[in-house]
Amino acid sequence: MIDFRYHLVSIVAIFLALAVGIVLGTNLLQDPAIKTANEMTSQLTRANEELRGQLETMKAREQDHQEFVTALTPQLVRESLAGEQVLIVEPPGAGTTYREATEQVLAEAGAKVTGRLLLLEKFFDPKSAGVLDGLVNQLKPAEMTFPATATVHDKAATLLAATLMTTDTATAGTPSETLAAVVDGLQTGGFVDIDGDALNRATLAVLYAPDVPYEGDDAESQVAALTSVAAGLDAGGRGAVLAGAAATSAAPGGAITALRDDGEIAKRVSSVDSADMPEGQIVIVYALREQVNGAAGQYGTGAGAAAFQPVPPTPTPSSTESGS
The missing domain is CATH 1.20.5 (Single alpha-helices involved in coiled-coils or other helix-helix interfaces)
Structure with missing residues (x-):
């Protein structure tokens, strides 16, 4: 062993x-x-x-x-938007960097910014929809009616458009009769705010998409609310453009993606997803000019863009040019 x-x-x-x-x-x-x-x-x-x-x-x-x-x-x-009045609209989360640059380009194009309308978080909160609906019905002129299928944000957009937009260049830059009551009422309710002392009627509107797409259970209704505002302002004036960056606003869940996916709104409201680029700010001006001429398009580098920019108008030959 x-x-x-x-x-x-x-x-x-x-x-x-x-x-x-x-x-x-x-x-x-x-x-x-x-x-x-x-x-x-x-x-x-x-x-x-x-x-x-x-x-x-x-x-x-x-x-x-x-x-x-x-x-x-x-x-x-130069002179692309001479005589036009532009309203700037910002939802929560919209950045200021390229908005400020765009305002400068608008001025260089001959347009005047009538003011900035800030859509607050309560405006997009589904829990506040009933309050907003009641307030809109209270503030609207007696003759204003809404389609039976209109959502609360469709109604709010119609009221804002009637208050802040016009197709008449003669009245642009002046306040409407209902402006003070409507804006004060929505401000008091906590749904909107303004940057500056007052707002005047505009012929065109530039809306900015949030830098970060909406998330959570309410994301779809929130982005629908923003596209409703864009459609309403477009209908009340000479045109509207929704602007943002391709990486966010033209991504899944982004505001520009939602607009482009809605065939009816996309026929009337333009979008530019290159607003974070200097050339994109020029495209915003071109898109607004195209809106004034009665057309719309989806521009930029993101999904759903038809081209980077609208087709430039053919220059009119000056009387000093000689023929061949």
Whole structure:
């Protein structure tokens, strides 16, 4: 019989053999393994430096591109919207960076911004729909009627359009008779606010999509509310454009996506999903000009865009040009 000491000696011998094997193996493989690791590290470092250099080059080219477009913008939009009055509309979550840039381009195009209407979170809250509906019915003129199928936001959009928009350039830039009562009532109810002292009637409207698409159970109704406002303002004036960035507003769940998916609204309201680019701000002007001329289109780089910009109108030859 093999006694316990034999077992113990055998086990110790096995572990000793394993330890010796590990030591020998490590010594044999140490130099090649370290060399391989060093070579790989060097390759990754070089690749990273190359990519960083390419990124810096792309950033510099993009900066040059933006400066070039910005410098040409006054020439590209000059007198495109001469005499037009534009209302700016912002829902919660709309950024200010490209809105401010667009306002400058609108001014360079000859348009005047009549003011900014802020749609507050309560305006989009389904729980407040009943209150909003009652307030709209209270504030609307007696002669104003709504279709039987109109949603509460369709009704609110119709009231806002009748108050803030006009197709008559002679009355643009002046307050309507009902403006104070309607705006004050909706402000008191917590549904809207204004940036500035007052709003005057506009012929055109630019609405901005939220920087982040709506999420959650109420997302569909919230984005529908914004497209209703866009459609209502378009109907009350000479046109409307919904603007935003392709990565967000033209993505699934985005406001521009919802507008483009609604065939009826898309026939009348234009969208521009490149508002975060200098050239996109020019496209907003072109899209508004197209609206004044009675047409609409979906522009930009995102899903559903028909083209980057409207087809430019053919220039009228001046009387000083000689024929061939």
